[in-house]
Amino acid sequence: MEDFRRTYLRVCKEGGVEPQESILAQLQGSRGALESSRLDLRGHSLSADTCSVLGRVLRKDTLFIELALSDCMLSEEGAKLLLNGLCANTTVKVLDLKGNNLRSTGAEALGKLLATNKTLRRLVLEWNALGMWDEAFSIFCEGLASNTNLSQLDLRNNQINHQGASELSLALKRNSTLQELDLRWNNIGLLGGRSVLEALQHNRTLVQLEMAGNNIPSDTLKALEQAMEHNSDRQSTLRESRSRTQVLSKEIQILKEEKGRQFLNLMETIDKQRDEMGRSSRSASTSIHVGQLQEALNDRKSVVNSLTAKLQMTEAALTLSEQKNHNLQELLGRLKSEKDEQRNRQSRERKKEQEDSVLREGKLLREMNNMSETSLQLKNKVDEMERRCKTQQDVIFELKQELTNSTAELKLRLAQAEERLDLERKRSKQAVEDIDGLRQKEVDHVNRHLEESERGLQERILKLEGQRIHLEEELSRAKAACVTERAQADEEMGKVRSQIRLEEQQNVSALEDKLRALRQSRDESQSHCTQQKQSIAELQARNSQQSLEMDGLRRRIDELQQELSGKDQERVAEVSRVRVELQEHMGHLQAERTAQGGLKEKIAALEREMKGVSSSHREALLDRESEIASLCEKLRLRDAEIQRMREDEAQRASFLQSAILTYVQGSPLHYSPKK
Structure with a gap:
């Protein structure tokens, strides 16, 4: 260790570089027997000049067997100089470069190191970025392919995509010494996993491969594990045969x-x-x-x-x-x-x-498409029938509103007439006896006319109620036809579509005729109301002229008011009866809505059955694929197609489910009788 320190100081002096104090302290503190073959510089920030000096020193060094340079914040140039120096080293067997963010230049230097160095056995490159540049990583893979000594390689968290995995697979096909490879937590994906699996069909020496965290399907991971088991069995048999031959x-x-x-x-x-x-x-x-x-x-x-x-x-x-x-x-x-x-x-x-x-799957897809088409058509038909019912209800409400407006206007006119009669009471006392008969006839005529108009309006209301009942019956028949169509969807789809179109056209034409008739009747009632207004104006003029008939007219008016109150009571009774009928009709509609809920539950049950069939089919496919994944080298492209088809099927099923759920969860018909 002291010789290495002196050599380091000498090379720094020759190159005009200031020795790094942290390295000198590390060299002074690592003089034990256990540290004599290990140079540990982990966590020391090494500059480019220091890396150049270390590369020159390590070029001819014969002391260290293990070199730990993890988390040293190496620059691209410094890593290149250091690795170029290690190319000529003949003693270092373990090199740790974890967490140095090595990129394109570092990948090229590592490729050169692997191609020229003959003693390196273990290389740790965790937490770098070698896979970001495809060209540099291909150079690294070329060096790995030509290497004949490396047995352990750690490439965790290096941003290796499927293209880098394909380059690495080509290197594995040519490499015959690598035994352990760690590729966890990269972006290899399905295509990269398949390329690695294909490379393992040619590589017989790799016995340990870690591929977790790469978005690789479970069947491909199982195939890779089986390939590793085959390689380990093969290596064990080779070792046994070699031992026997020895x-x-x-x-x-x-x-x-x-x-x-x-x-x-x-x-x-x-x-x-x-x-x-x-x-x-x-x-x-x-x-x-x-x-x-x-x-x-x-x-x-x-x-x-x-x-x-x-x-x-x-x-x-x-x-x-x-x-x-x-x-x-x-x-x-x-x-x-x-x-x-x-x-x-x-x-x-x-x-x-x-x-x-x-x-x-094709048959199921066709059936699902047919079912989705029929469900969409039925949904459109139900929406159209609901719109028609709403328009009919709006027409009925308008007619009822017109009736109430006309009765209110008549009452207002009668009140005005009473006021005018009170004002002209003195002038109409003498003419009461002469025109009593004429007034009686006119009042009877007006009453009959009012009764006829009310009766006509009530008949129109009843007709509209009957039309609405008829439309609801048609809606129930259409729903029953929908159920039968769903049961016979494969055989009678064309006939049912044509029949439904004809029925819809006929219903549309019938409803249009009814709407025209209702509009004509409304126009007639409006014209009749105008005529009634004109006649009332004439009567008011006559009442103003005949002021002498006031006393008799008042008594007659009292009688008429009594008759009108009786008629109002009859009208109120009729309106209450109509309301009771409407409530009964609403009960029928509620029962039909509950029947629709039962049909929706049946549809949901059919959907669950379809989901169960599709899930069981998918599980059977997955089981079959997991059993023979290691023996199907030529069928991987076909498996990818099946996977895409399965995703499309799941997507279509989700679309169908969402459509039916929106149909089931949609706002039901709300019939609220107008007060």
Whole structure:
């Protein structure tokens, strides 16, 4: 650590850079045995000049194995200089650059570092912004693809989108050493997740992948987990096979060494025997000694034969192990072929099921569209019938108002006549007896005319009530026809539409005729009222001229007032009777409204059934997709189409639900009799 400090001070002096006090304090305080291989500069703000000096020092440094530079607020230029210095480093295996906001220049420098450095094993890049620039991130991915030493990479919170994920997937296809990759809390999305899943079909070394917080669907995450499980199983089988091959190779090497030693020992014994035989022949030993030597030679031959037998047994064991290895490879090949066949079979089944599901979804969509069209048409028809009922009620109210206005005007005119008669009482005393008969006839004529006008107006009111009842009956019949149309929507839609249009045209024409007739009757009543006004004016003129008839006229007027009070009582009774009838009619309308509420509840029940069917269908699709997601590489685009169709279906269902809810929750008909 002291050597590194001296080197740092020397390079600062050579470059004319002021040494950073925080770094010197850190180097002085990290002289323990545990810190001798770790340079911890976390939280220190490093300037560009300091980064340049550290890059030059670390270029030839052989002391540190781990370099912690998290939250150092590195600038783009400072990060570039520091990483360029680390390109030539041969000892640093762990590099932590967390929270330095590295962007385009930093991504390019990291790509160069990964492409040139041969010792780095773990790289932490959490809380940076490497994915914001596609070109720079592609350079980083190129360096990762060419790297042959990195085994752990942390890219959390780096704003990597689906394009960056596709670049990273291309790098993973070429990389063969990376084992752990952390991509949590980025913006990879559905397309990026699928590209990573496709890359895992080619990458066999990645055994740990974290993808949480990337807006990736659950089926894609499950497929990624299954791919990781396959890779981990594959790595475990490879490690086992390698360990077995190492054990077998060690055993073979030991057998070869033993065979060589035994052969050398045999050659030494043969040479010794030859020397002994030569010495014995030179010393002319006896034939007994030769026989002993021959026996010894035979013993040596038996030993050699036993050794050769052992060698053959070891060779047989070696061939047997090789045969077992070959059988295991064949078994692995057969398992792979069976797995491929099963995958193809399941993909064909999946394709067939998806085609069936597409057909079913299309049928359901057509049915839902038909139902929505019929519901809209029925809603429009009900609104039109309600508007017609409201117009009829307005006409009835106008007629009643005219009747009350006419009666009030008549009463006012009678009061005025009484006042004038009081004023002209003295002048009309003498002419009462002469014109009593004429006045009686005129008053009877006026009374009859008033009674006829009131009777006509009441008949018109009754006719309008009957027309309203007829319209309400037509509305109930239309609602019943709507229910039957909903039951037979698929077969009789065209006929019912044409019939409804014809009925609507006929009803419109009939209502227009009735409105014209009502307008004509109103015009006639107005003209008749004007005539009545003229006749009353003439009567008033005659009353002014005939002042002598005042006493008899007064008595007659009293009688007429009594008759008018009786008629008013009769009119009040008639009006009360009409009100009772209107209340009864309102009760009928209320009953019909309750029947409409029952129909609405039935519609809601049908909608709930449709929702249950769609939800069960959606759950079945999700279950099927989760079961065979890892085996359907060629059907991902089809899954995206199904997902979009499902979203469209949910959107249409929501639109239909909102439309029916607005129809159900709409303001019902309120019939309030006019006081």
